[in-house]
Amino acid sequence: MKKIIVILIVLALGWYGNQKYRSYKQGQLLDTSEAVAVNLGRTKSEMLSDKSQFKCDGRTYCSQMTSCEEAKFFIKNCPNTKMDGNNDGIPCERQWCG
Template identity: 50%
Template sequence: MRQIGTLRNWNEERGFGFIAPTQGGAEIFVHVTAFARDGTRPTVGERLSYELGRNPEGKPQAVEVVRLAVGSSRPTRSVEVVAARPRTSWLGITLIVALIAVASAWGYKALADRRHRAELAAQPVAPTLRSPSSSVSPAVFHCDGRTHCSQMTSCAEAKWFIRNCPGTKMDGNNDGVPCQEQWCN
């Protein structure tokens, strides 16, 4: 039940004061957190409407105080309700968005790599030519995005790729002989 009283004294430094109830009786303790957060401070002598509550020690105190001179009809929330509401900072939101972006990029790259490997596996493998006297026909191989020795099936294929396809990474010492440790010993 709402009660009405007058603010009898106020300690600005410590943020509390006492209300004298209109119907009489002992003065009621009031803390600054019981007032609306509108940027103004309580003043001695103003009329207040309040609910009677209890502090953690069980003593009576005013809660949900409304300043009647201000004309606010909506009581403020108690400290417990305001403290329970989560607040998200811009930094937290930015970090969450960044994590989602990184995870999405990583997932997209993994999916693209998997599709590329499936496409390579579906392509027919070029036959290896064992005879040193036969020449490699350009129609046997084609540039398909492979760049590493582990993706080749023979020395002839690696040599054809290094000569005809840009961006290969198979001649580490730049001597013109690719895949020396795997295919072209």
């Protein structure tokens, strides 16, 4: 009977450890894939400052922006923007970033 209890305890600890490890690895994979897909070539402080100020909300044109920084965030992070007509990487050159 004592052996069965010891075996059950060992199995329970193994299961618990496995669940914690899987949770940890899942968090690492999500953090890594998001950082690579969205923020390639940017520093961590740039990513944090962008996330706290702006968010993608469907706006696509310069006339919908309120600053050069906002336009730069949108062109780097949001799909289907129409703010860089000459494809030089600088959005809204006539309105905000010129």
